[in-house]
Amino acid sequence: MPESTVASIILAAGGGTRFGEAKQLLDWEGQSLIAHTADTAWMAGLEPVIAVVGAAADAVAPVLASRPVQVVRNYRWEEGLSSSLFTGIAALPTETDAAIFMSVDQPRITPRLLQRFIERRHESGRGIIVPQTPDGQPGNPVLFASRYFPELARLTGDVGGRVLLERYADDIAYLPVDDPYTLMDVDTPDAYRRMKDYAGSHERALPFDEIRSLICDMDGVLWRGDTPLPGLHDLTALLDDRGMEYVWVTNNSSRTPGEYVQKLAHMGVTTTEEHILTASVATAQYVADQRPGATVFSIGGNGVREALAAEGLICCDELNASEIDVVVVGWDQQLTWQKLATATRLILEGATFIATNPDLTFPLESSVAPGNGAQIAALEAATGVKAQIIGKPAPPLYRKALARMGAAPDTTLVVGDRLDTDILGGVRLGMPTALVLTGIADREGMVGSPIRPTAVFDSLAVLIEAWRAAVTVHV
Ligand SMILES: [Mg+2]
Secondary structure (H helix, E strand, O other), X not given: OOOOOEEEEEXXXXXXXXXXXXXXXXXXXXXXXXXHHHHHHHHOOOOOXXXXXXXXXXXXXXXXXXXXXXXXXXXXXXXXHHHHHHHHHHOOOOOOOEXXXXXXXXXXXXXXXXXXXXXXXXXXXXXXXXXXXXXXXXXXXXXXXXXXXXXXXXXXXXOOOOHHHHHOHHHEEEEEOOOOOOOOOOOOHHHHHHHHHXXXXXXXXXXXXXXXXXXXXXXXXXXXXOEEOOOHHHHHHHHHHHOOEEEEEEOOOOOOHHXXXXXXXXXXOOOOHHHEEEHHHHXXXXXXXXXXXXXXXXXXXXXXXXXXXXXXXXXXXXXXXXXXXXXXXXXXXXXXXXXHHHHHHHHHOOOEEEEOOOOOEEEOOOOEEEOHHHHHHHHHHHHOXXXXXXXXXXXXXXXXXXXXXXOOHXXXXXXEOOXXXXXXXXXXXXXXXXXXXXXXXXXXXXXXXXXXXXXXXXXXXXXXXXXXXXXXXXX
16 A cells, blocks of 8 residues: 555544643643643654644644644634534645544654554554553554545544544454553643653663664765765775675665665765665566556656666656556756656646655755755646655655665664654664764754654764774674
8 A cells, every 4th residue: 555645633623621722731851741742643654744723822833833833713613622623624725634642641652653653543443542551551643544534523522532542343343552661641730740750751862772773864974065074984994894784775766786886885884776776676676566567657757767667667758658557757957848848747637746855955055945845846736746755754764774784673673864864764663873964964953843853963083982882782
């Protein structure tokens, strides 16, 4: 089943009085609960994120103003929860496949847990996903497929989607959640205090001695331009010493794995193409998994074309192409209006729309140029169809890297220089993450970002030093 977009509806209209102030605005790690919840939904890749506000709306809505959240106002919030369900569902785009209905008072919910709802839906094929505590209790949030939206919108009084669970028990898949605190809600001032204490006691350090494999970004981590960065050789030595599996990954779709092997060779590092995973190769493998032998119209350079051909896909770049199964879009320095027109027509005729990477810009020496994300935006605007993205922070690229190594997410370290791609991709899959500050991200930029790496290092060299110091070698 292909990845599809799942929306989030945050039900934040209630007017509880137990806390002496609006519960939506209680502090959670320096943010308000509503801001924290919206950030979690956004980090999980849910789209759109809709927040339904009602009581204290004039205080709550401004908190969300600078975030990619659609705020809708429920003027009838006093009629109960059902009026907020109606308001949220009415705001969803018509093509929405499913929505996760979140409440504003479960701050221990993580982007990873929300991703697992989507994975559970795909593997079970069920229309309702309900999380379950270790002692078998069903909890919130709940995912509903779009076929339930009309019925949810018709509910009245102070009831939520829970009333549908009994009626449609056959269509429920449960999602086991190990930590009982995860689903706990901020119901009373006492629960709030306990949850805050618990959160504080679980700040974890990078679990170096549990790391068995590595997924590492290249540009800004291993090198800048053509200059190797400090730590490159220490890292490869460490991988050799420990016999660790690794994959170098990149969202850059225009170069081939062979070109990266050569680039590393120039820097004195020997590796092979199996250790390089570009967004183009991951995209081609994804298409070949979903649609073996498909006919593909591609935008993008050699990196895209070669990758598709290597997977036995039939590539076509003729501008009068017809009978195409899939349109693949990668960054293209020879992009023309004619290519966009062909892709638009094919997508409207029903071809699946897949894109290598979502990067909006491409850095130039003194400015930026449109990146693949800008090309995708043009096609999405023209067709009204959302692209399936393969590169970071979408999960497919990292999933492919994990599969190649036969590695588990929780024992695989992600290293990268960008919060919004490298680190967020790891957060979504529940992987430990290390940010290095030799590329895009700096300490200033981290202050306002909800995306938190497990650990931050000034450079790869400092990371490797810490790693060597932390791990006891068992002989
Ligand atoms: Mg990078």
